[in-house]
Amino acid sequence: MTKGQAMHDNPLRGSQPPLLHPDYRSTVLRAPMRPLIQLPASLSDVSQPVYGHLGVSAADADLTRHGPSGEPLGERIVVAGRVVDEDGRAVPGALVEVWQANAAGRYIHARDRHPAPLDPNFIGAGRCETDAEGRYRFTTIKPGAYPWRNHENAWRPAHIHFSIFGTNFLTRLVTQMYFPGDPLMAHDPILLGVPDERARRRLVSAFDFSLTTPEWALGYRFDIVVRGPGSTPFEGRT
């Protein structure tokens, strides 16, 4: 086996994006240029206990019920999965926050200028806490793709933003969930910022009949892995 093959067989290698990724233009003026300073675990506070949750109600996890006058337009879906750490242990009590565009590809955000319609019955934000087995579950609608100005004819694949906040910053993760079969993924500099194709695949949800509710909603499974105690920091994963 050559050295190159050995490196490729390390599943950490290329599993996280570098800070500077010029194809994603916004990194150019925002990525630090100097090497990060390695902090040994004995000096780091990332494992110190932190708990940032406010009350989360069950209604927060159903994004189709947040409108003032009925349900949002779009394809109703269930998105569910588990949050585990790299030792395979469930992460219970983690705050999972999601936000997304509506079915037409428009965010409710004031700075979104995409000329697609807003949906008066869709805000697009939800949250829940993982249960004792690390499970979470949302009901929402499938978001639309939308254009952005990164390059000529740039379109973001449909995605749902995820924020995971466990009981310390070691497990902190902000990421995006994509949908299987979306042709825009092959052209998206944000997803392609993750060097390893196997790692990118783990950001693509799986259509799941066991989550699909008859006569009601399609189901997508999206499992999430966060760092565990003593695990390699991010720079060793790029």
Place this chain on the structure above:
Amino acid sequence: MSGDRSEDLVASPSQTVGPFFHFGLTTDATRGVMAMRGAPGEPVRLRVQVIDGAGEPVPDAMVELWQADARGQYGAAAQGSAGADRPFAGWGRLPTGGDGICEFTTIRPGVPATVDDAATAAHINVCLFMRGLLRHLFTRVYFAGDPALDADPVLALVPAERRETLVAQPAGDGVWMFVIHLQGDRETAFFDE
């Protein structure tokens, strides 16, 4: 160490928080209040400003802080945002404004009394997210004038000429100013931890 891990048990890739996180993550302005009036400790209003490589303020960053309480203990409150029955939270989250600034209300953290940590200087931990960052950044806020800075083992890992990038400066009335430069001559020291 992790070379033999199954790829199914490798941390999920990070992706940028993007420009449109506000309605999902920062709708609650009280998350800038990490300590209520009356919480033990010296009151601090920590003003964080984020500046990009062109010298322009970053108006769409999200700043999260975590810190020890006045006794130097983490997670003692362990129950979320500060409130009437819980004066100290130890965690905060705010978006920057058009001037690249957000301001947290907290207290100056204490230093753990344990022997092996005795040399640590008081500090607040920072986790930074924004459009253009595919992964979050970690840095630390120390306090100017603290005699413990010289012996702090983390600052000792930072090249001497960059240590001041981690030191907040007093601006009067309990306000401390901490400017994060993402790039340039004054680029803030960021940690991989």
